[in-house]
Amino acid sequence: MTAGVRLVRELGANHAWRLHRGELPDGRPAFVKSGNVSQLFISEAAGLRWLGESRAVAVPEVYDVTDDRLVLEWIEPGDATAEAARRLGGELARMHRAGAEAYGAPWPGFIAELPMPNEPAPTWPEFYAERRLRPFIRTALAAGRLRADDAALLEEVIERLPELAGPPEPPARIHGDLWSGNVLWTPGRAVLVDPAAHGGHRETDLAMLALFGAPHLAAIMEAYQEEHPLTEGWRARVPLHQLHPLLVHVCLFGEAYRGSLLDAAARCLEL
Template identity: 65%
Template sequence: MRTVRSLGRSHAWELREAESPEWGRVFVKTDATSGSAAVFAAEAAGLRWLGEAGAVGVAEVLEVTGERLVVSWVEAGVASARTAEGFGRGLARLHAAGAEGFGAPWAGFIARIPMDNRPVGAWAEFYAVRRLAPFVRAARDAGRLSARDAGVLDRVAERLPAVAGPAEPPARIHGDLWSGNVMWVADGAVLVDPAAHGGHRETDLAMLALFGLPRLGAVLAAYQEETPLADGWRERVPLHQLHPLLVHVCLYGGSYRDSLLDAAARVLAL
């Protein structure tokens, strides 16, 4: 496999564009230490699971080993009204494809951080136990959240059943759907680098808003036409942004602390 160009590094991984005799142009993520075998396996499982829905473009897994993950190359363009509408409808259909429960049958990761995907209860319990509590604990242990900060998040977790909104079945979600993981193509978008699991569909939409997806309004309008969201979903956006903000506190430190605590305050005010 011949390297065409280096795409830099992300966490522990080297990223590159390559040319393969078998697959043509590909994207390669490597870790020569083999320390990312579980991460690559989780990413591959998530991509395949999302792709099985046939609802929206998903990068194709071509090879996964202990040292590298190879997926199809996506030549990304720019968002247009047409592609935004196509993506919004496709994302709604992806979510509607559903999951067996909240969680996944594979060990999860988000970036380089392990993420427990074992099912537990309804969504509010799953979010509190599997998504908030472990990351609050990790951030506090690392000195990136104070005991008082952690107490605020604990109060949010206690209130989850009251603020989570109407019960919904498990959705098939990407799980790390920030704008950098949405590659715009001619008829919509192709998704890459998931932390896929059965979750709440509002989580993906809140993540799109967190770091500013282009033409988000058009995406949401098309999504709503395809599968309307429950009343109050806009007010619940900060709730669903708590986990990605916690991840960023764990990865990058205090620069995300204020945003996290602001989101928590808005949840407690619901």
């Protein structure tokens, strides 16, 4: 189907790829990403399909995917409403409860254009330490965006992860990059896009929504709690789950996010 997509309008660039509005041979509109990004589009397509298999959340249909192009259903955006936010809260709870076979995923992981290890780990603290925190600490150190004492502070958190992580939970089916920009609001319902999907901890998605501020976050959380209550102490663990996205931002954008990262690490050690 990719060869039959007509590119209608340039929508700019995002990270290492170009964005277009396209049109399928039957006239349906499509959203097209293109670029020389190796396995990234394959990973995104696999994540969208996996989240969709939960039958809990709305995601765009994957029309076609290759190494250098991803063709998705066009989503016409609308306004965020409290009603749609409440619906999203319940849907996220059901998506998480659909579960995963392990912490990790059977496809290569990416967040933005950065590779993200997805090899399974037996526990969430081990997965978070070895697949999410330490790889990005090394990347940030190599780029000169973290200092040795910054890394030492983060290592303190890692060493205490088994006690900081809260009660053990089974792997949840998570979006993995659920900041507010990856939630498209349509009339009556939210659609999730650009996942870094994997089996992880459900608090990670909710902490990501809070990190940069989601519309009607209180309504999302209220509905989530009604459907699938979080375990005691979840509020105190929000900074722990925000360490990885903040590390990613340090790797991508540098000094502007270093202070927020170190502040979150310090709050983790106060638990």
